[in-house]
Amino acid sequence: MESINPEDPSRPIVVVGSFNVDHVWTVAALPRAGETLSGEYHTGPGGKGFNQATAAARAGAETTFVCALGDDPGGALARSLAHGDGIELRALRSHAPTGTAGIYVDAEGRNSIVIGPGANAALTPGFIDAQRDCLQRTRVVLGQLETPAIAVQAAFAQARGHGALTMLNPAPADAIAPAALWALADIVTPNESEFCTQFERHLGERLDVQTLASQDDAALHSLCRRLLPHGSVVVTLGAAGCFVSHPAESLRGDAHPHYRVAGASVDAIDTTGAGDAFNGALAAALARDPHAGFHQHVRYANRYAALSTECAGAATAMPRDTDVRARFGEIAATGTHPAPP
Numbered sequence: 414m415e416s417i418n419p420e421d422p423s424r425p426i427v428v429v430g431s432f433n434v435d436h437v438w439t440v441a442a443l444p445r446a447g448e449t450l451s452g453e454y455h456t457g458p459g460g461k462g463f464n465q466a467t468a469a470a471r472a473g474a475e476t477t478f479v480c481a482l483g484d485d486p487g488g489a490l491a492r493s494l495a496h497g498d499g500i501e502l503r504a505l506r507s508h509a510p511t512g513t514a515g516i517y518v519d520a521e522g523r524n525s526i527v528i529g530p531g532a533n534a535a536l537t538p539g540f541i542d543a544q545r546d547c548l549q550r551t552r553v554v555l556g557q558l559e560t561p562a563i564a565v566q567a568a569f570a571q572a573r574g575h576g577a578l579t580m581l582n583p584a585p586a587d588a589i590a591p592a593a594l595w596a597l598a599d600i601v602t603p604n605e606s607e608f609c610t611q612f613e614r615h616l617g618e619r620l621d622v623q624t625l626a627s628q629d630d631a632a633l634h635s636l637c638r639r640l641l642p643h644g645s646v647v648v649t650l651g652a653a654g655c656f657v658s659h660p661a662e663s664l665r666g667d668a669h670p671h672y673r674v675a676g677a678s679v680d681a682i683d684t685t686g687a688g689d690a691f692n693g694a695l696a697a698a699l700a701r702d703p704h705a706g707f708h709q710h711v712r713y714a715n716r717y718a719a720l721s722t723e724c725a726g727a728a729t730a731m732p733r734d735t736d737v738r739a740r741f742g743e744i745a746a747t748g749t750h751p752a753p754p
């Protein structure tokens with residue numbers, strides 16, 4: 414095994430995941446079967462992997478994004494956007510088209526979405542293994558469930574073997590994380606519906622979002638402990654911030670095994686991609702200062718994600734580290750104690 418220096422500030426983060434071209438139509442009402450409507454159209458980059466890589470890079474981390482792209486204008490868009498944000502792109506060139514999402518949004522902000530995974534579905538463990546040079550020097554590797562789980566699993570196995578932290582955002586909510594991938598995650602970051610999906614998958618017990626939301630902190634902590642006994646769980650709670658739960662044997666520099674961090678106060682206009690902002694920023698913060706208490710990183714991610722909701726869009730709405738510090742100030746080091754709410 415190659416030896417790594419944990420103090421090396423040049424250790425990057427690696428995001429493994431999807432890139433989509435989003436096609437969005439804003440309509441008065443969502444179309445019914447057989448109906449033809451006209452709506453206002455716009456297009457832009459999306460995909461959880463790319464959104465999170467953009468957030469990580471703008472939060473200040475040296476970021477590598479490993480993905481699969483078609484040989485088409487969507488693939489060219491990914492390359493030029495990654496270049497613009499200083500993201501190192503490692504893309505498998507697929508014969509399939511670059512991933513797409515067709516999104517209708519109605520006047521009340523409800524949406525209907527069809528995803529065409531395209532090239533995203535072509536990411537292979539073999540291509541991941543060929544990126545071992547960056548996976549062996551990464552401090553944090555971050556994956557989601559919009560690309561084949563076996564590819565994310567290969568990245569986690571490779572990076573973990575070299576001392577990196579593995580972070581799984583188990584999204585989207587209808588995707589299941591296989592047990593072998595789950596076992597390799599040091600940290601998982603579900604929102605409430607993703608928590609319920611994975612809870613049912615891994616423990617065989619139904620749990621709904623209302624029941625989850627009604628749990629007090631001790632009960633939520635014990636659900637988290639059952640869901641990922643060996644690792645930390647960060648449940649994102651929208652405007653309410655997030656809940657953190659650690660195993661007793663690994664508090665990641667915190668003094669308490671569980672606590673809440675309140676959401677930052679912002680004028681939210683579009684929460685699309687808030688979870689992606691949170692994940693990218695948390696990974697960047699963990700990579701930047703691995704010795705700080707985990708609560709400091711979570712507070713940063715909370716602020717970063719909150720600020721992302723003040724602009725429309727996902728990847729394009731990701732703020733820069735300087736914007737976050739200018740808006741909220743610096744996060745004071747508070748030793749091993751969680752910050753007060």
Ligand code: ADP
Binds near residue numbers: 648651677685686715
């Ligand atoms: P997802 O986008 O995956 O559904 P959440 O809705 O839980 O995830 O949001 C992720 C994070 O974004 C939250 O933990 C919080 O930090 C931030 N956030 C989301 N909505 C708001 C809001 N209205 N005000 C402040 N912060 C928000």
